[in-house]
Amino acid sequence: MNCHEAERLLDAYVDGELGPDDMASIAEHLETCAECRRRLEEREALGRLVRALPYYEVSPDLRTKVAGTRQSLRRSRVAPRMTALAAAAVLVLAVGSIVSFRAWWTTRSTSALADQIARRHVSAMAGQHLVDVPSSDQHTVKPWFQGKLDFSPIVVDLAPAGFPLVGGRLDSIDGRSVAALVYTRRLHVINLFIWPTDAGVTTIDTRTIRGFHERHWVQGGMSIWAVSDVNDDDLNEFVLRFEGK
């Protein structure tokens, strides 16, 4: 190993990130090379100094606030998924208890809806009909829906984040006309279904159905479902970015 190679691997050596062969090679080189030894010592000294920098801790106020986050969000939470047996038990107990029944019904409705979203995604991909208005410009796609829908969907530009818009189309969910936006992530298609709602849901429903990842959230008075075969992390990032607009 020469100095040039040693220098390249020196940081990984200091950080203990080298495999045994590389480590042995560098150790051997260091025995005979004063210059590289000096570089090593410099980095070790720097490491000690940097590790002496402040590690900032959360103030008690912030810790309390954060610990209470779930409570404050819970007030408008959609009921968690229940097993069929639990749901049946709730139904039995629900005689005379409308709140429990509604929770059970909402859960069943949401699952059925999620299933339908996945099926519409598959249809759109399989058929010739992915977009009615092919355009990557939000200023073309958004107005296209005027006169075709009784609401104006949220359309955003996420191309800089790596999710270019491909276009939009009319779709139908549960007999209701909805806006469908088509985004892509590399070779994957993300279908976004949007329609107005007055639900006050503040959580993001996350699920995988028929092998597709789905996310559901409410933003700007719209109920939004995203469905794609792109991986979970990318879909999470998509939602974060869309929400950020």
Added chain:
Amino acid sequence: MSPRSFEEVVLPHLDAAFNYARWLAGNAADAEDVVQDATVRALRFFSSLRGDARPWLLAIVRNTWYARLAQTVRTRPTEYTEMADTPDETLGPEALVIQQQTVDRVRKAVDQLPVDFREVVVLRELEGLSYKEIAAVVGIPIGTVMSRLARARERLLLEIRGTRVATGEAP
């Protein structure tokens, strides 16, 4: 709901989240805002957590901070808080002063690093993350973690060396 609750899994890493946000943002007020936002997002995405919560939470903190950066131009200045004294008892008083000055200089140098460099230094040295974990938090390949860290350290060394020469101290 899930076997591990949100509080059990995420709250132990709250200091890590805040420290990271504090070094990214440069001041406590912005860091607090970021941590609060990030916590809400972490709660929403909790069902998608697989494995180690710490890199997952730090990645959310990072995305939250960058999203805010894109939206607002914050002009809060970088804060230099009083550092807790960690005196080395083997040093005499003069040497202690020099040591403290050096650490202060290093802190300023780190604060002045471009954020891409600063965050890998913080995640490696203060958070003790492996290259693989840093890659997961920042969203870059492991090789890039290594080269970025190397360049960050070069810049810090240059900064520190340069200052020392200017004040006439022995290199």
